[in-house]
Amino acid sequence: MNIIGISAFYHESTCCLVRDGRLVAGAPEERFTRVKFDRRAPINAFRFCLEAGGHLSPADIDAVAYYESPKKKLERQLSMGLGPSVDPSFAWLDTLAPEREIREKLGYEGPILSFEHHQSHAASAFYYSGFGEAAVLTVDGVGEWATTTYGVGRGAELRLLDEVRFPHSLGLLYSAITDLLGFAVLSDEYKVMGLAPYGKPRFAETLRTIARPGPRGQFTLDMACFDFAQPGRMYTDTLVERLGVAPRAPKGELLQVHMDLARSLQVVLEELLLAKTRYLYELAPSEHLCLAGGVALNCVANRRVHTEGPYKHIFVQPAASDSGSALGAAALAHVQLTGRRPSEGRIPHVNLGPSYDADRIAATLAEANIAALDFRGREAELLEAVVDRLDRQQVIGWFHGRMELGPRALGARSIIADPRDPTMRDRLNALIKKREGFRPFAPAILEEQAPAHIDIHYPSRFMTETCQVRSPLDLPAITHVDGSARPQTVSPETAPRFARLIAAFYARTGCPLVVNTSFNVAGEPIVNTPEDAIRCMANSQIDCLVLEDFIIDKPLISAFLRRTVAAGDRALRDRVEAQVDPRLSGDVERWRPAEGALPKGVYTFV
């Protein structure tokens, strides 16, 4: 039985394929279109899933599982009083659009099963956790009405027992403060989390009066401080007044007050999340907790839940935000259609995307006239050569196997570096990732060596929790200002080549970990294809690219290629800018882009 799971049309559209209960493929649309957080119909991701399933046609799909209920969502939107200022075309009124797009853009003709937003989140955590039974907590901005749900799973059964409803939302609270701090909503919340350790929680008391815990897992936001229906701003002047913090302009200077507010928010979030887990434990006592929803990407909070909450073992869905809901919806459909649980074991890895074989890469390199070192059939030598470069403090673009699903690069599309280099963090932020200097980097550490270096004694393969660094080594590149890190423990079973690489680095240097950050630059989705990787390398200060069995050192990429790539990217940017040029939209009176569409609208030829 082939089931396609889809989350789409709001944020980071994603498709996955569950075949006979096994998750065999999954990818977000952005990786194909190269439009960050692409929300359009996941046309390319759908086709990829069908190809990965063995050249399937749409007729081979037994059901499409959609991750939320448009009708119930409309109820909430109507109650919010969304007006023309939010969307002059009132496109959100069209609850038939998701089904229509699935049929008309993906070409799918069979049954479509819709599940509620938080049910999909819950399923994405429980059914892939490997727990036979577990309590399930989902927390995000908002789905239909729910912002938090409390559930329990046992075998194939998953029940939601209670919920917190809109507008009282931890996710929206976090987003609103993210907004006030001048970062992008639905994108940069993790930056606020990274900023928090630099601050003091001096606004926590005020925030506790704005987000108040209530009985039975409830909590309330003081809605005088928020307006979720106004365009472009989630908070009101009252919030500004209560906090006494002026809104920071995007890309404005980061002051101590901003760091303090970030820290305060993080503290309050963690308190509320802990209170929720305790309430859930009353409802669903268990040793196991499953977490999903956008807030479950807050790995600092996850750590507190794990160490201070009532549950012994937790599983956080690696793609905890809406992207992962596609997995949950597909699992729910499988249960509905077969009565059986989709998978018994824990999801071993999230390498569910495309891969590219070495011979084909060789042909591309030849056509591009890129001189590369060819290590086909000589993996040990390849790894030694990579270690040579890491040891020389080079930054490596590491491209191997199937692309990861979810926001984290876990050794398939990663940028890796030596964590011992005291200059590495600043270098990576400034020259490679082209992002804010305060942001930390994560380590990928050999699983069996982890306890000697970090205070985590169980596998944490998806970077879903932070911990303290306890290493005898000095690891400035991966140690945050508060001594924490967000590790990926690397097992030879699930990431064999990546594990062998780190082992080789360990053997050479005595350091069993590397810096591991996603293979992209700011504003760009993680690379998907070898060409994306070459382009990213040419556009940044990455010293060396490892494309499967090939090593490309930066000097081997010609200056012309670097210029060409830069020019190509400039042309792309120009084109995108031209498309949203207000002159053009102003030209077309009353013209609006088709709903659901990202930059488009030049209704013209030359």
Add this chain to the structure above:
Amino acid sequence: MNTKELAEFLASEEGLAVARALLGATAEPAGAPVAARPGPQPILEWRPVEGEDGLTFERPDAARCKPRRIGPKAPGALRVCLIGESMAAGFPLAPAYTPALVLEELLRQALGPAVEVIDLAMPNMGPTEQLRVCEAARQLRPDVFVLMTGNNWYYGLTIEPTASPEARRRYALRLAEGGPRSLVAEHRRQLLARAAVMVKHLVAAAHDVGARAVLTIPAVNHAWERRSPPPWLGGGGAAAWSRGYEAARRALAAGALEEAVHAAAQVEDTPLTGAPQRVRARALLASGDPAAAAEAAMAALDGTNWQNITFALPQTPAAVAALMRDGAEAGGYEAVELREILAEAIGGPYLDGRVFYDHCHLNVEGVRVAMSAVAAQIASPRLPEPLGWRALHPLAPSPTPLVAASASFQAAHWASQFFPALAQDDLGALLRAQVREALDADDALQPVLRAFIRLRSPLTSPGLHAALPQASRVPGVSAALVSRRLNAPLLGAILDVLRERGDAEVEDDLTALVQGYERALDDGIDLAHPRHQPQLWERTPLAWDDPNDRQGAPFYRALWPDSTFSLVCGASRDLSVALTARAPSPGEVTLLVNGAPVGALALGPGWRTWRGVLPQGTLRRGLNEVRLLWPALAVDEDEALRLAQRRLSLGVDADLLPVFGEVYSLRVTAQAGA
């Protein structure tokens, strides 16, 4: 009704239709153009700077045709501002050679050196922007405004099915009132109203600073063929249209010119698609009546641009040209009608490739003639004797051979990129002519053409390909070179022309391309991917989504009874093929390779997959044509029209054109049984 009940209601088609109708009733009317802020205004990319020289304008960088700084007008100098769209901007000759540069040179020849022509033309400039630029240009205190505009005035008319939900709803209302023909009529009404407003305001801006307004009325390439299918007409009208059109085309192909003229006239078309008029125009031309052919070609324009799909093209219909011409006296402006001047120049009324690159863009000779006429118009009142355009024409400068060669190649790419199935019956002949023209102008284009072949590789994007660097040094050719499309029509034309010129090395390039395809065939190639579709724009709405991407064209839809796809291979082995397709009505689709039938699939409304073999014997080394013949349409047109109208009333886009079949994938692979 509480929100739950309201949501329940709105989640139905009926509810959505009611909501759309209510929103439409309360929608605010279109606003007037935003009033300019007080103080100096920017003019396109030029920002105002107030300094010791007074008010000047500066842009971040200089271009060949546009100075970095526009200073105050020199005493006694003649300052001309040229405002317009891509034709006025000199596409595809710009920036090295533009109408503004030619005009300046000609005016200097006629009037002396104290002449300055400021190029304010810009490709893609729509009506509102034209008004803004014209108003802002008053700050330059020009003596003459040359308004070389009109082709883009159809931008943003509210009669569009692919715009906002509200626009679609209005479209549905009009459709319900009188069918597709009433949409054409409404489009025409709105366009003429727009043209009247444009002329009035553009001229007023010129007069406001005491400048002369010279309106240059664009001409149309009569030979630029379009082939648009009919929309659903109801009552079997579309089927009758297709039969009549095919009869006219058959007659033309058979050389029965009179019969073709008659058959084309019998098609119930005007004004609808213009396609039968095109057949009529060609038949009349072949009969030796170029004047009647030109009129027929112009009549075809009346049936275009109303659907806002791929067939929309910037051109100025005859009615708009007449409005511009006839209003001159009352409006106090001067009109230069390019159609007449260009006809004079080529010695006949049927305008074609002698003065045009494509549908509206003038070639070198076209620019030289047009700007001679404009210069004569401007200069004459300042001279003792009026000048004719012929007097100035020999003085008009020409571009360098490389610029001319590059422009011809760009024109070929432009034609192949956008209008393969729609434009010419024999696109190959047109493209070969343009490629020859490019090489004739400057053989420096040869390496560009050879690079184009290698850059079609399925393995490497052109931006990374080693063949790009040297070739892209020729100005203007990058867009063609870096396109990811296979572009079989242009590729075929280039191969043909290089071979006919005895370029032995072209076989090396073809071999490299074939090797890349053979490698890709090991994994499989989907010929229905936009990159491999020759008829790319056949079904892409006229939004600027990447046409090489599935987001721009989720799957292939056939608007004509047959579809062609392109395959490059070495013809050294059998290939497996898997076709997944569907059709609105039951029937059989036949698959042919290079004209030889290789299989058939019984189709119906749901996707079905046929797996077969493309035998080695049917394949050729290099380009191959894979063709699908679709079953005849057996669809209730009235019902189809009703459904389209219903969707539009919900604010949803809709197909008004019959679709013979759709292809989800056409996967060819070297693997047996794939």
